[in-house]
Amino acid sequence: MLKYAALVLAFLLFTYGSYNVLFVFEDISSPGNPPMAKLYRNVFFHVPINVSAFLGFTAALVASILYLHTRRLRYDLIASSTAKVGLLFTTFTLLTGMVWAKPAWGAYWSWDPRQTSALIMWFVYLSYFTLRNAIPEKERRARASAVLGIFGYASVIFTLLSTRIFPSLHPPTLGLRLEPEMGMVLGLMITAAVIVFFSLVSLEIKIEKLKEAREVR
Amino acid sequence: MEDYTSIFFAATSLWAVVILYLIYLHRRVDALERALKEE
Numbered sequence: 001m002l003k004y005a006a007l008v009l010a011f012l013l014f015t016y017g018s019y020n021v022l023f024v025f026e027d028i029s030s031p032g033n034p035p036m037a038k039l040y041r042n043v044f045f046h047v048p049i050n051v052s053a054f055l056g057f058t059a060a061l062v063a064s065i066l067y068l069h070t071r072r073l074r075y076d077l078i079a080s081s082t083a084k085v086g087l088l089f090t091t092f093t094l095l096t097g098m099v100w101a102k103p104a105w106g107a108y109w110s111w112d113p114r115q116t117s118a119l120i121m122w123f124v125y126l127s128y129f130t131l132r133n134a135i136p137e138k139e140r141r142a143r144a145s146a147v148l149g150i151f152g153y154a155s156v157i158f159t160l161l162s163t164r165i166f167p168s169l170h171p172p173t174l175g176l177r178l179e180p181e182m183g184m185v186l187g188l189m190i191t192a193a194v195i196v197f198f199s200l201v202s203l204e205i206k207i208e209k210l211k212e213a214r215e216v217r
Numbered sequence: 218m219e220d221y222t223s224i225f226f227a228a229t230s231l232w233a234v235v236i237l238y239l240i241y242l243h244r245r246v247d248a249l250e251r252a253l254k255e256e
Contacts, residue, residue, distance in 0.1 A: 003243060004243070007236065007239055007240075011236065014232060018225065018229070021225070022222075022225060038221050039221055039224070041221045041224065041225070042221070042224045042228075045224065045225070045227075045228030046228075049231070088235075088238075092231045092235075095227065095231060096224070096227060096228055096231065099223055099224050099227040099228075100224055102223075103221075103223075196235055196236075196239065199239055200235075200238070200239060200242065203239070203242035203243065203245075203246060204242070206246050207242065207245055207246055207249065210246065210249035210250065210253060211249065213253060214249070214252065214253060214256070217253075217256055
């Protein structure tokens with residue numbers, strides 16, 4: 001049962017956070033953008049998933065650099081596992097963003113610079129896995145995907161900066177001002193998402209290692 | 218219904234998918250470990 005401890009902890013943190021978001025926190029003052037008075041609550045669901053997605057792609061970048069430097073396949077395994085979970089979380093970031101955009105902007109999708117850049121990032125990392133599936137030879141696959149893992153990170157930086165470079169309806173990254181207790185709950189929700197992220201990555205790595213062990217036999 | 222409940226339901230559904238995926242991965246690890254032992 002100990003192996004499910006991280007999962008239970010994340011679930012408890014998420015439940016506690018959701019309870020506060022729905023039943024404790026009041027609407028905020030948002031005279032410039034009235035729908036945001038209620039809809040700011042999406043921050044507690046959207047941001048933690050997004051932070052974990054960026055964490056995944058950053059870990060993939062570091063592991064890709066380490067692979068090219070050392071040529072050890074374990075770094076390739078870490079890069080592909082973290083990028084995989086990052087891609088899953090980016091999908092969820094796009095979906096939670098769309099559900100929020102409908103009441104906030106009037107449409108699920110409006111080609112806002114943040115939406116567009118996040119979609120480009122999603123396609124870049126989808127192509128990372130298309131590339132990996134196209135190359136059967138391990139060393140060549142690791143080398144090619146490490147190069148894409150490094151250059152593809154430009155799409156992550158572009159997504160982060162998109163609201164500063166282009167006029168966007170999306171609130172700027174790191175421009176959020178919350179009450180201290182709201183900040184604490186957001187921190188707990190981010191912790192829950194990061195715990196789930198590391199659980200998924202460690203399981204993905206374990207499965208690949210077990211598969212390799214079976215192939216060797 | 219408050220207009221942010223759709224956001225909550227969407228987010229909760231996505232978390233449910235993640236948790237089910239985690240449980241699936243745990244079961245897959247167990248199955249692979251068992252198969253390795255049997256071999």
